[in-house]
Amino acid sequence: MKRDTRIIHAGRSKQYTGNVVNPPVVRASTIVFDTFAQLKHASLNRANRVAFYGRRGTNTHFALQQAICELEGGAGCALYPCGAAAISGALLAFLKSGDHLLMVDSTYEPSRSLADKVLAGLGIETTYYDPHIGAGIASLIKPNTKVIFLESPGSLTFEMQDIPAICAVAKRHNVVTILDNTWASPILCQPFTLGVDVSVQSATKYIVGHSDVMLGTASANEQHWPQLREHSYLLGYCASADDAYTALRGLRTLAVRLRQHEQSSLTVAGWLTQRPEVETVLHPALASHPGHSLFKRDFTGSNGLFAFVLKQANQAQIEAFIEGMSHFKMGFSWGGYESLITATMDVQQLRTATAWPYSGPLIRLHIGLEDVDDLITDLAAAFSRL
Incomplete structure (x- = not known):
């Protein structure tokens, strides 16, 4: 099956759906058994999508886990209450006191805070590295x-x-690799074919797609799945059946949504490259992006999230720029149907191993599903206020 067809069928095996289209919402804490033999069977197979206890999951959870594995790859998938929990759960599954972590310097800010404020307190050392280091990470x-x-x-x-x-x-040194693959969603990058051991997603973003559920996933290859699964379970991570169901429903429209996000974001990004106030546009799908060749090699498409750097602007100008928007809403997260805007005045404070080459403020946009002409009109008015 091609990708769009797989998205429709993933996780919809008859054992989860029965005779209906979508897997029903099965909420449970206690699972009860008629015989001791059934209890024993469930206990021995609790790692294999057999209902044993609510925290291990129900058929609603199993359907989502199977769907993510079918789309992204991997031998198994664990669910978490949010993307940050998926990151912490994955890291704590493979790190202990006295270990050393290599963390990319451009990482999501909560990942940096986790390393600096929590992992450090557990005796885990973190070294931040240049995202462009490649094989030099050796x-x-x-x-x-x-x-x-x-x-x-x-x-x-x-x-x-x-x-x-x-x-x-990493493989030559027996080091586990964990990739935050949220930007790509399960369909724009296949991390396990690239050699990744564990892939983390904030399902809150494009998988759910409607800005109304917090959810995380972590998938692992066959070698690392048992350890990720058991450690996450022992740490108490789980997600509600209702959130798993909502993620499954959002998943079905993922491909068509991403195509529109991509088309509109490239239109807006191209328009921004012509603005005299803009120093640079940071969109990997643009040929001008320094990492465009890697993007073309490893990704099958882009989405609605990118940023641009202004040549210069003070705090008052930035406030005037982002506070008067009609269609772009000011807020964190992304991946929903709505367009969002945020600003960072000093990127350098968020990194320690590399120097940020621009002096102007950074504006991050998520291009939603509104008419792209309306979004450009909104941005044009913002530049006038600036």
């Missing part, structure tokens, strides 16, 4: 390095990483 690996964390593109500054090169080095 020089940073120590005897106690256990995990390399990647995020490509970075969700604020959009640097592309050479995922296969980093993963090849």
Whole structure:
């Protein structure tokens, strides 16, 4: 099956749907059994999508887990209450006191805070590395390095990483690679074919697609799935059946939504490149992006999230720019049907291993599903206010 067809059928095996189109919502804490033999069977097979206890999941959860594996790859998928929980759950599954973590310097800010404020307190050392390092990451690996964390593109500054090169080095040193694959969703990048061991998603974003559910996923290859599964379970991570159902429903329109997000974002990005106030547009799908060749090699498309840097603007000008929007809403997260705008005055404060090359403020946009001409009109008015 081709991708769009797989999205429609993924996770809809008859064992989960019965005779209806969508898997029913099955809410449960206690699972009861008629015989001791049934209880024993469930206990022995609780890791294989057999209902045993509510935290292990019900058929609603199993359907979503199967769907993510079918679309993204991987031997198994764990569910979490949000994307940040998926990141922490994946890291804590493979790190312990005395270990060393290599974290990309362009990482999502909560991932950096987790490393600096939580992992450090557990005796786990973190070294931040240049997202452009590629195979050169070999020089940073120590005897106690256990995990390399990647995020490509970075969700604020959009640097592309050479995922296969980093993963090849990691495999030679028996180091686990974890990729935050949220930007790509399960369909724009196939991380396991690139050598990644664990792929993390904030399903809150494009999988759910409607800005109304917090949910995370982490998928792993066959070698690392048992450890990820059991550690996440022991840490108490789980998600509600209602949220899993909502994610399954959002998943069905993922491909068609992403095509519109991509088309509109490229139109807006191209328009921004012509604005005299703009220093640069940070969109990996643009030929002008420094990581465009990696994007073309490893990704099958783009989405609605990108950023641009203004040549200059003070705090008052930025406030005038983003506070008077008609269609762009000011807020965090992304991946929903609505367009969003945020601003970062000083990117350098969010990194330690690399120098940010621009002095002007960064504006991040999520291009939603509104008419693109209305969005451009909104931005044109913002530049007038600026």
